[in-house]
Amino acid sequence: MANIVQVLVDAIALGSLYALVALAIGLVFGVMRLVNFAQADYITIGAYALVVPTASVTPPLLLGALPAALMIGGVLFVVVVLALLTERVAFRPLRNSNPSTLLISSFAVSYFLQNLVMLIHTGRPKSVGIGQGLANAVEIGGVRVPGVQLLTMVVTAGLLVALVLFLKKTPLGIQMRAAAENFQMARLLGMPANRVIALAFAISGLLGGAVSLLLTIQTGTLDLRMGLMPVVYAFFATVIGGMGSLPGAALGGFLVGVASVLLQTYLPADLRPFRDAGVFMMVILILLVRPQGLIVTSAAKERV
């Protein structure tokens, strides 16, 4: 029994992590029709900002050496600035391009950033120890929950609530939802396009920074591709959730995370390495049944 609860805790923790990444992708897609590959590199660069660029496998800490609050602030700041920078330099000039062009350009930005990190930090995986105290398990009602899992759940739940409140209650949040619904119309009604798009990128950077901290605490390693799998999962999450729908993105992220943990637990041992293939196959099967995704928005289909 406790075992099932344990699995559920894992599933919810990973699902909510993916939901965060999917929301970041979904927000930017909503206002700009851009599927942002570079989100992966926001996460990676956030994590690499913790250490001094050297060729060493156990590099000295940079931002990671600061007290917790400053470290968190520092990483979030770096990633938000990076997200805004990519928006300003690469995506703003392309704003009126079609979604395919935008997709390709974000692929190029991502490739650029990834190779930049490799140039600065070398391609070797590194180990970094932050938040060691969190590794201890906390016992809740007979179930041992690792501190990191608990932290992930608390942080993601907190961010999700904050994001929902922001989108529902503040003028900018409402403008952002309006932009996702119908960008042209929102603009005609006085929505400040530049500010709303920049804000969407800033939030996606913020979420990216949070995810990179959580991932680094969980794994203790830095890797050039550490942001890739969460973001690829998030892509599929936004597609099965229904492109352009924020609740859909969160739901999709949750589903793929949960599915991933369940497959990892219940697949026979020799099939476990194929877990990701199983999840992606499931994504394609869901699309076969519901090509528009689970939650269909009016923005998903172009009107004639």
Place this chain on the structure above:
Amino acid sequence: MKSDTMSFATIGRFWFPVLALVIPLAIIVVVTGQFGGLSIQRTVIEMLISIVIVVGLYVFVGNSGIISFGHATFMAIAAYASAWQTCCEMLKPITMSGLPPFLRDQSIPLLPSAVVSVLLAGGAAFLTGLVIMRLTGLAASISTLAVLFILNVVYSNWDSVTMGSASIVGLPTYVTAWLALGCAVVAIVVAYLYQVSAFGLAIRATREDEVAAAASGISLYWSRLIAFTLSGFMVGLGGVLQAHYLGTVSINSFFLSFTFLALAMLIVGGMGSLAGAVVGVVVITAMVDIFRRLEGGISIGGEQWSLPAGTQELIIAAFMLLILVFRKDGIMAGREMTLPEQEHREKGLING
């Protein structure tokens, strides 16, 4: 077109866009074969193989306007299939013990094995397309990414058959510059005949305006599925060539970096036309080659001087972004090579 009533000039005009691509390529092969060093000759062969691949990619991406991240999948399928059939007869029973006996214990002649591999790639593209072409543009693009990841996960972990993420070495290397040129010409001709055929025109119509094309009786699903399958066959051929040029096959060479490079070639040249695909390959191959040499180090005035490794990737990515921002239809801007008198007449007709 009834060829018996066509005058010589008409035929010439019909084939000009192909000849204008093929003849310069042939000249490059002849000239580098005569005067170039070994490393230049190798670059030329790599370029011709890339042309097969990128023209194959263009058949789907260029004509449909849907970006595909999944074509490396079909290359990998063909390359591995060819490796299973032709590679290292002595070692196969040990390193790839999971192969069925008819593959494990014998080698299959080169030509039939290449044909089978290409057919397999096309078949895989057809099956994948059956599912993915039901989706709208962006969702389809992202699903092709799912396909790429699925194959990568499966082949990297299917140790008894693919040797996992290790390279299979010892494939017969029979690809010469002339064979690569021959395949590139075939790819260009096939792509051209397809794009001027009724199927090609139909899918180009869907690229310009889905709703209007559907209203004119064009099936989005079938026109895209045909293009996807055909391009699967073509990149499969590219995969076989690459495997038998390098003599090794490794699953990680068919993943994101490769996908990026192939797409960069297509985008830089301009994904709207066959000429764009070919020009893009030539330009990017030249850039990659130059910067690879600079990274390797050159001596200027007796002083050894080199760029840090990784500069080449940064420059290609930056160049692609610049093209997207300042010339978003690529170098050729969706135009084919045409004779001057033809240009104004056909503008807006074939050249979308």
